[in-house]
Amino acid sequence: MLKKRAMTVLTAALALSVAAGCSGANSNSNSAGSADSAGGTSGAGKKEKVELSLWLTPQWKGVMDATEDGADYDSFFLYAADKFKKQYDKYDVKVNVQVVAGDQRDELLNVNLNGGTPPDMFFESVFAMGDYVHRGALAPLTDIVDDAARKDIAQGYWDNVTFGKDVYFYPFAHNPGTLAYNADMFRAAGLDSLVGGENEIKTWTLNEYNRILETLKTKLPKDKYPNAYPMALYALNNQGDTWNLAYLRMFGNKFFDDKNNLAVDDADGIKAAEWLKKVYDSGYSNPGAESVSSNDANAMFQNQQLGISFTNAVLYNNAKADMKAGKSPSFDMRLANIPSASGKPLAFTYVVGTALFNTGDKARMEASKDFIKFFSTDPELVKASKNSIPVRSSVASEFASQFPLFTAYDANAANMFSFTGNVAGYSELRQVLYPELQAMYTGEKTPAQAIKDYQSKGNAVLQKARESSVIKP
Amino acid sequence: MRQEKAKKRESFDIASNTVVLLFALLNLFPLYWLFSSSVKNSSDVIKMPPDWWPRTFTWSNYADVFTNQPALRWTLNSLYVAGLSTALLIVTSSMAAYAFSKLRFKGRSVFFIVFISSLMIPKEVMIVPLFRISQDLGLVNSVYGMIWPNVATAFGVFLLKGFFDTAPDALREAARIDGAGEVRTFLQIMLPIVKPGIGALFILNFVQVWNDYLWQLVIGQNKESKTLMVGIATLMQDLNPNFAYKMAGATVAAIPMLLIFILFQRYFTRGISIGAVKE
Numbered sequence: 132m133l134k135k136r137a138m139t140v141l142t143a144a145l146a147l148s149v150a151a152g153c154s155g156a157n158s159n160s161n162s163a164g165s166a167d168s169a170g171g172t173s174g175a176g177k178k179e180k181v182e183l184s185l186w187l188t189p190q191w192k193g194v195m196d197a198t199e200d201g202a203d204y205d206s207f208f209l210y211a212a213d214k215f216k217k218q219y220d221k222y223d224v225k226v227n228v229q230v231v232a233g234d235q236r237d238e239l240l241n242v243n244l245n246g247g248t249p250p251d252m253f254f255e256s257v258f259a260m261g262d263y264v265h266r267g268a269l270a271p272l273t274d275i276v277d278d279a280a281r282k283d284i285a286q287g288y289w290d291n292v293t294f295g296k297d298v299y300f301y302p303f304a305h306n307p308g309t310l311a312y313n314a315d316m317f318r319a320a321g322l323d324s325l326v327g328g329e330n331e332i333k334t335w336t337l338n339e340y341n342r343i344l345e346t347l348k349t350k351l352p353k354d355k356y357p358n359a360y361p362m363a364l365y366a367l368n369n370q371g372d373t374w375n376l377a378y379l380r381m382f383g384n385k386f387f388d389d390k391n392n393l394a395v396d397d398a399d400g401i402k403a404a405e406w407l408k409k410v411y412d413s414g415y416s417n418p419g420a421e422s423v424s425s426n427d428a429n430a431m432f433q434n435q436q437l438g439i440s441f442t443n444a445v446l447y448n449n450a451k452a453d454m455k456a457g458k459s460p461s462f463d464m465r466l467a468n469i470p471s472a473s474g475k476p477l478a479f480t481y482v483v484g485t486a487l488f489n490t491g492d493k494a495r496m497e498a499s500k501d502f503i504k505f506f507s508t509d510p511e512l513v514k515a516s517k518n519s520i521p522v523r524s525s526v527a528s529e530f531a532s533q534f535p536l537f538t539a540y541d542a543n544a545a546n547m548f549s550f551t552g553n554v555a556g557y558s559e560l561r562q563v564l565y566p567e568l569q570a571m572y573t574g575e576k577t578p579a580q581a582i583k584d585y586q587s588k589g590n591a592v593l594q595k596a597r598e599s600s601v602i603k604p
Numbered sequence: 605m606r607q608e609k610a611k612k613r614e615s616f617d618i619a620s621n622t623v624v625l626l627f628a629l630l631n632l633f634p635l636y637w638l639f640s641s642s643v644k645n646s647s648d649v650i651k652m653p654p655d656w657w658p659r660t661f662t663w664s665n666y667a668d669v670f671t672n673q674p675a676l677r678w679t680l681n682s683l684y685v686a687g688l689s690t691a692l693l694i695v696t697s698s699m700a701a702y703a704f705s706k707l708r709f710k711g712r713s714v715f716f717i718v719f720i721s722s723l724m725i726p727k728e729v730m731i732v733p734l735f736r737i738s739q740d741l742g743l744v745n746s747v748y749g750m751i752w753p754n755v756a757t758a759f760g761v762f763l764l765k766g767f768f769d770t771a772p773d774a775l776r777e778a779a780r781i782d783g784a785g786e787v788r789t790f791l792q793i794m795l796p797i798v799k800p801g802i803g804a805l806f807i808l809n810f811v812q813v814w815n816d817y818l819w820q821l822v823i824g825q826n827k828e829s830k831t832l833m834v835g836i837a838t839l840m841q842d843l844n845p846n847f848a849y850k851m852a853g854a855t856v857a858a859i860p861m862l863l864i865f866i867l868f869q870r871y872f873t874r875g876i877s878i879g880a881v882k883e
Binding site: 227229230231232234235238239242243245246247248430453459 | 826
């Protein structure tokens with residue numbers, strides 16, 4: 132009887148959904164934009180109608196702030212599109228904004244590129260989109276970069292978005308990667324002298340760092356911090372691999388040679404791998420690094436099971452907000468650089484900007500360029516970059532008093548290295564590192580062997596990608 | 605001697621049932637963990653040692669899923685796509701299977717082999733050409749773009765043909781002698797016999813379409829046209845570090861499937877077992 136009733140309810144729900152589906156907003160509008168070159172006119176003036184599509188992965192919510200009513204990931208671009216439309220006189224432009232999840236990006240882009248309908252613009256971290264430049268899918272933006280922008284945005288960021296001789300992403304904000312540490316744990320272990328300031332990105336020497344690991348391992352009170360480990364190590368997949376790449380540079384290895392080949396298999400690279408293995412074997416890190424993901428490590432850190440972990444500006448802010456909202460245990464979380472043997476810390480950043488797809492439609496590409504330039508230079512709109520870290524010095528200094536870490540991040544820019552080297556095949560190269568690290572942590576390979584194999588397999592990937600790249604050195 | 609044997613069998617039964625029970629619990633544990641985590645606070649989800657039973661129950665994660673996202677729309681889209689695709693698939697598959705099983709025509713076996721060999725082509729290979737066709741037909745960002753490619757599959761024909769094969773030809777012949785036409789014979793005589801097969805096909809195809817992530821991802825590109833699986837996957841990428849919120853999203857995606865299984869499991873098991881035995 133009960134089953135019969137349940138069946139009736141389910142059938143009714145199905146019928147209801149069919150009705151809802153029939154009447155729903157299942158518009159047939161294509162993802163890609165369109166230019167009404169047949170002379171479509173709008174009521175307001177006789178401008179050619181141009182429909183553009185902009186895709187983005189989740190960055191920040193709201194136009195300027197996540198606390199705004201109805202704040203969502205597309206709010207900023209919807210606002211910017213509206214403002215652009217009101218002052219744009221070349222075309223009657225409409226911008227369709229679509230948020231895609233990070234792990235859906237490549238599937239969606241590849242199908243749409245093959246189908247001939249890529250989006251007009253994509254707002255994303257440069258490192259995730261570099262391969263599309265080498266494939267010839269993106270168009271250069273060099274002609275819309277003016278002197279004022281060049282002056283306001285530091286050269287390091289321009290280097291990050293330049294492939295060959297051209298700029299392919301208009302930089303908007305950046306998301307610097309550092310270490311995060313639990314200052315309360317440090318104090319509990321008697322490491323007070325090595326705790327940095329609240330708004331400082333602390334730089335330790337490698338000797339100091341090794342001392343921290345050893346002290347956290349031996350002196351951390353077990354009653355207060357049961358099951359806690361000094362630092363995070365993970366190699367389950369390619370997520371968060373930039374920190375692993377940074378560790379491999381700790382002893383001075385340059386990573387890429389002048390011909391854009393991997394050059395990690397030298398004395399410095401092997402020394403770095405041996406250091407990682409020693410940290411792991413000595414119990415200075417969480418166990419099972421080969422099966423721990425960066426997300427796991429982040430959760431362990433938030434749960435006070437790790438003294439030092441990886442972070443970036445967004446993760447750091449999220450973790451602080453979680454503590455404030457009582458969603459995670461509250462502790463004194465601070466920032467530090469990745470140390471190196473030379474004493475000069477290692478820092479990197481994810482530059483976020485807009486790319487223009489080569490759609491072949493003159494009107495759409497022209498309007499897209501104008502829109503990119505508009506929201507990347509408009510004095511009001513560029514302020515939204517405060518949601519991560521502004522690339523523009525003018526914005527960073529304007530908000531310096533409100534966000535004291537902006538100054539620290541700005542000062543840290545001098546320590547930055549380009550972790551992708553903007554090489555062709557970087558995305559595929561990421562699939563090569565973590566299996567070698569896994570083999571090293573499980574003892575299947577020695578650090579030297581893991582590095583050797585990473586280099587040979589990685590260079591095969593790079594060679595293949597280079598041959599098909601449209602960017603020639 | 606006999607008593608000893610019975611005792612041995614009894615202890616073997618107890619041991620094997622215990623093992624089966626343990627495996628059942630092991631399989632149920634992820635579901636339990638999903639549901640229990642969805643009603644916890646985010647910090648409790650990642651707590652070590654974990655709370656095996658939620659200390660505080662909160663339904664706010666579910667409220668957030670439905671207020672922050674068009675999750676109801678996604679659910680209706682999923683039900684519509686899976687429901688209509690499956691209904692249409694049953695219509696096309698049953699007719700084709702009946703023809704391959706009961707009608708005699710030239711080249712029947714060759715046609716059937718060619719038809720069935722399409723099962724060997726993975727759907728991923730067809731994504732790009734299928735996407736282009738959908739674009740040309742204006743089906744991108746439409747639920748119908750998710751439905752039409754699923755209304756005729758070789759698998760459905762293959763499955764139902766097996767059931768039609770078990771139905772005696774004498775029944776069809778008797779119906780014809782009694783004056784029933786082909787359509788009437790098919791609808792009133794043969795179709796009721798293969799009902800368990802239709803039930804099995806319904807549940808298998810419903811689940812398959814419900815979980816057809818890749819195709820629904822590329823077709824439903826705007827927020828309103830997403831299905832539940834794609835929408836929830838998007839939720840997982842949200843920078844929101846609230847794990848319980850994501851667990852609530854995953855639970856919402858899992859519940860309809862569980863209901864379908866619970867309600868139709870009788871047809872499912874009967875269908876599979878009948879199809880397995882050829883008389």
